[in-house]
Amino acid sequence: MTVPPPAALRHIDGAVARAALTYPGLIDALRDAFAAGTIAAPLRGHYPMDDGAGATNIFLVMPAYQPGAYTGVKLVTVAPGNGARGLDSVIGLYVLFDGASGAPLLTVDGSALTVRRTPAASALAARYLARADAKTLLVVGAGNLAPHVVEAYRAVRPGLSRVLIWNRNADKARAVAAVTGAEAVEDLVTAVAGADIVSAITMSRTPLIRGEWLKPGCHVDLIGGFTPEMREADDAAIARARLFVDTREGALHEAGDLADPLRRGLISAADIAADLADLCAGRHPGRRDASDITLFKSVGTALEDLVAAAFLHRSLAP
Incomplete structure (x- = not known):
């Protein structure tokens, strides 16, 4: 990465960050970073905390650095009770530093960076x-991430002609559908069975997506679960699919969709076909057959935050 010279420390608010973090530019920046393999991103610190009202928040500390370029850390709270407070459930702050001098460069709204x-x-x-000819995307979940998921997928699969939104609360699904030009659906079984891509963005602790519903050639994208207790897809879905992850260390330790079947001996670490670094560096070709069911499990990595914050710094440099 080329680092613009340090300037006065500035804060980037959510609206500016969301507007500047454009697809597919950010996607390309992530591709280059995963392929290069020069960013170190230790496992995040994970600290459960009582919110004082009977619920448990999770405080995450996510550092990353690229020698001679950038250093950064995301400080973020996942607060399930924030809906009742009128706040995002994921809220925090990112701090970006010059990797050579250590000078702070900017702070960024952590929620905007994450979404x-x-x-x-x-x-x-x-x-x-995902199949190049994918036509139907189903988004399972209608939280703050949902419109961004739709936009990101349209950037890489412009042939999508139908986008479906499902949520336990049908009114929320209709609200997301209205702002994205999608279609709200109430029958999850039928929606999954007809989808070429299924992207789940929930905090469910019980599986919502069942392997028996998946059609040949489907790509499943599990975003929401980030603790060993969370499950968005059942064992049959894991067993039917060829498995891919953002990072092996994070996904196998923190993601219940993989950590749970791994602990029970239903899969082994060797069943992970590739991670994003393997795919981006060309060490694995990805989809090999039109009829393959593929499954990508992400838990998030501080590499992605550092890349996004650096992308912002370069984009907004005077």
């Missing part, structure tokens, strides 16, 4: 894993 970089990583995986 852009997370779908970008899934869309990047879909470049290699």
Whole structure:
């Protein structure tokens, strides 16, 4: 990465960050970073905390650095009770530093950074894993991420002619459909069975997507679960699919969709076909057959945050 010279420390608010973190530019930046392999991103610190009202928040600390370029850390809280407070469930701050001098360069609204970089990583995986002729995208979940997921997938699969939104709360599905030009659906079984791409963005602890519903050639993208207790897809879906992850270390330790069947001996670490670094560097071709069912599990990595913050810094440099 080329680092613009340090200037006065500035804060990038959510609206500016979301507008500047454009697809497919961010997707390409992530591709280049995963392929290069020069960013170190230790496993995030994961700290459950009582919110004082009977619920448990999770505080995450996510550092990453690229020698001679950038260093950064995301400080983020996942607060399930924030809906009742009128706040995003994922909220925080990112701080970017010059990797050579250590000078702070900018701070960024952490929620805005997360809602852009997370779908970008899934869309990047879909470049290699989803069928090129995919026509129907189903988004399972209607939270803050949903419109960004739709936008990111349209950037890498412009042939999508039908986008479906499902949510337990049908009113929320209709609200997302209205702002994305999608179609709200209430029958999850039929929607999954007809989808070429299924992207799940929930915090479910019980599987919503069942393997028996998946049609040949489907690509499944599991975004929401980020603890060992969370499951968005059942064992049959995991067993039917060829498995891919953003990072092996994170997905196998933190993602219940893989960590749970791994713990019970239903899969082994060797069943992970590739991670994003393998795909982007050309060490694995991704989808090999039109009838393959592929499954990408992401838990998020601090590499993605650093790339997004650096992308912002370069984009907004005077």
